[in-house]
Amino acid sequence: MSKIAKLCLYSFAAILICAAPAMAAEGDAPHVMIDLTRYFGIGLTVIGASYGIGKLAGSALEGMARQPEVAGNIQTAMIIAAALIEGFTFFALFLCMS
Incomplete structure (x- = not known):
């Protein structure tokens, strides 16, 4: 099993263990139940974006190392792609959040 899969599995287990007492609380108030879907979405978004930007930067640096004469073009394309990933x-x- 890869490191990322283990990390995701352990994180999910920790969240479920920590959330169990709050979900077991009695009462009909809407604040008793925890809405975890929003926070899972935020976490997956941030993990995906950081992974994508990391792969982008690594590939760009490898390309610049292999062909230093086009480093300026690669760097410009990398910055534009990173900005698009951040915007998304x-x-x-x-x-x-909404």
Whole structure:
């Protein structure tokens, strides 16, 4: 099992263990139940964006190391792509929070 899968599994188990007492509380008030879907969405969005930007930067640095003469073009394309990923991330976070 990969490190990322283990980390996700352990994080999910920890969240369920910590949330169990709150979900077991008696009462009909809407604040008793915890809405975890919003927070899972935020977490997945941030993890996906950071993974994507990391892969983008790693590939760009590898390309610059292999062909230093086109480093300026690669860097410009990398910055534009990272900005688009960040814009989509903020949009997804906005949707998760609303």
